[in-house]
Amino acid sequence: MTDTAITPNDQQQELIDATEGTYLVDAGAGTGKTFTVTRRYANILDQDDVEPEDLLLLTFTNNAAEEMKDRIVAHCDYSMAALRDAPISTFHSLAHDILLRYGFEAPQILGIDDRITSSTQLLENEVIENERFREFVGRFVRDHPEYEDYFRILSDESSLLNLIKQLAAKGIFPTREGWFRHGERYLDGDFEEFKVYFTEANTANEGANGPTQSDLRDNLGRYGRNKCYLPEAPGKTELRGGRGTKQIDAEWANRAFEEDRSELKQFIHDLYFEYIEFALGRNYLNFSFLLLFAFALLCEDHALREELAFEYTMIDEFQDTSEIQFKLALLLAGTDNICVVGDWKQSIYSFQYASVDNIRRFEERLQTYKGELNNDIERVGYPVENVTEIELTQNYRSTQEILDFSECSLTLPATNNEDFDADDVRESIVSLDADSNNEHSQIKATTGDDEYETLLDRVQEIVDNPEYAVADTDADDGLRPPTYEDIAILTRTRQFGRELQQRADEYGFPVAYEGGVELFSTDQALLLLAWLRILENDADRGWAVVLERAGYTLDEADQILDTEAYPSNMVAFRDELADVETVGGIARRVFDRYGFEDAYADTLVTTLEGVFSSTHINRGEVIQFIERSLDAGSTHEVDDSPGTDSITVQTIHAAKGLEHPIVILANVNQHNFPPSGGGGDAIRYDDTEGLRQTKRYSTVHDLPHVYHSWRHDIRSACLSREYDEERRLMYVAMTRAKDHLLFSAGSSPSALFENLPLESEESVPDVQPADGGGTVQSHLQISIPNREGPVAQSPHTLIDDSVFEDVSDGKGSEFGRRVHEFAERYAEGETVELENSEAYDDKYHVKKFLDSLDGEFRVEEPAYLPLTVDGEEVSISGIIDLLSVTPDNVAIIDYKTDRGQHAKPEYRKQVSVYYLVLSQCFPDREISASIFYTEDGSRVSIDPLTKEELVALVRAEMATSSTIPAG
């Protein structure tokens, strides 16, 4: 959005002008929040006595901070250079800056003598931190045998690290002697609050014939099932009463809540405190500790707090802030000129410790936190009683139809038996008004047994369809038919999106998966891992992968592993790798060898170089890191935008802040949205319950055993799971849509889907392969990386398409695809139906031909050929239809469904590429290449071009193309 020419609306102007005082801004989706915030900033800055350093602007991401700066510079008298050091940053970078400038002694506040230094590292990688934490725990257990039993009840010690981070995010820290300020109070929980939940759950329900049992008694029907409690535990009947009882005795609220937790608290205290010491000893901090120390420092260093005190404080995306960030902001603010901007309806980061009550109960928390911070001396000197609320309700993104419909997501029951009060929520929703008067929105819901196909079918229906016209100011009537690019498919889970992408690829639909990618499960990473294992003498696991990749069959690979007679070119490569000193170097060489010149390979190299920056490399550590990352499914942003007209697939989380003309919210299925399962580990913290353990190790009855906590089982029966955030996720997804909004589910839709105020249609998909998928006939792509910056991929066909225009008449790509698909399935040994099938003659020829071959079949093998053309690294890739592999020979076969053979010179280029690739993979076998014409069943041998001849062709191609970036 460019904002130079835009005039603020009245609400925006009110906020821009309201520079003095405390403001809570409810800025709904698409209401021009960033625009207004930056204008307000510029407006404050334009006052005579205000300098950039008086004005604090906090954001959630570095990107947001950068964007803010850019837009501010465009609107005030300051240059980018002048604002370079202005406090426009994330909470974390601000905390980092403060610690580096003033905080070397901050650990002293907790009673730790170690210092933060300018060389203290910020440990960003979670996998590495988990590794360090594991190491720490090993040491901790040795030093504290008295806590041994706690580790017996945990399935995974890294859950303790998450607990530590959760406590830190609330401002609960240990000191050498105890807990920082009133942290310990939080650990005890809140019995009064618990009692409310207990009573609520224990109220008898209304039945048709009088009262029925309370939800609590119902939930406790499973009490003790498959559980083993300590002998002190009450029996099921004692707890629930006999048959016909409607409620359980109120006394159980006390008995379930009250237990001696002093040892548990001591354990967590020692673990937490010593981990902070360990981290400082190893000279690192994590993101949580950054905020922890900055907060502690500002609490206790009164002079510093007064020195920093900002005249104006603004916080963007306030719904994403954690409790400690709120408290930190109160200490940073020097006056009550505080402005928080956000939208509680879009708070979807609770798993990252965001607390939605920061914004929903802003005034209440403001006063509570001020009271806490001022309980011994005055730290917050300004009044917090006068908060003005401003609402931005003018929406510049969606139609009114979509805006109105979106609100229903916040009031949908998320499971079939959830009872939540939708009226409460409904009251607090600030409705949005569409800026446009368009009323063209389609809002529909579809189910289908194969949801992937249903979705593709939908996409096919939408593209170019005037019924799904999207707004376009350049079009005559303001609308134009949609293209792939206009469509975004949003999903709750990453897995669904990835599988959808695969299915879409099979049908030739252009799809771009955006957002984090599981980098370490890519082919690139697995091959790198294999070579590292080979270097580390973990030979079998490494060689197996490498040999398979090179095309050896399982039997051949086994043979090679047994005899250790590895192919000589591979051994030579291994020896070459052994001398490389850095991970980055090894990775680059491996990727070069396989012709990986893509964004994944680049990101892998950068990630590994970032993590293992030290010059001398410990390959074992790298292997372990890759294995753990693979295990943890850790994701990385990969800049792999194909830049072509393609459908966007992303998670709802990744879509936050973005907009799309047409949004399809997919995978609204049971177990997926909302996701079921996954309540934390055996030691956990919760605001109501405080610090608890759900299990206990004991040796009563002389039998060592992990017992379940009967108290926990009663408590969890009172506290039902919250689904508010799932509803908000749905809201976020829906408000991304500008023109049309569709929902999709599979065979078992979730309650969120079923409760939508829409009639859903059942779809019987009939998906046709899309054109331009490039899976038929000519498959070659040349990609040319740009030397500057990330790899720019420009697909070009090496084959002159005009040759085919007058050849494939009447038959077309659909015909070719059918025959190719038949050939693939038959070669893979599937049973295929030939009688009465379309393209009978061609299929018959293929079948007969395949029957005549005696090698082992490999179908649809990808081939990559790296070339150097005039110093430029270029790779040509394609898919080989069929390889027939015998111990001595490899035959390349490419099916062609053309009528006539006059395109043969063009095909020669294609199979030559395959020939050269396979010559490298199978140096010891004879390679032959041929084209199989399915029309008449003839096999034509091809005399391949040499590498030099291919290079010349590519050079010519590059010269005639204007879109290839200049080297």
Added chain:
DNA sequence: GAAACCAGTTTTTTT
């Protein structure tokens, strides 16, 4: 109809 029981499912990601 209410209650009890059984079997099959199963996450999000930035600093």
Added chain:
DNA sequence: AACTGGTTTC
């Protein structure tokens, strides 16, 4: 660990 949906028992 929690939720769905189907079946059995009283």
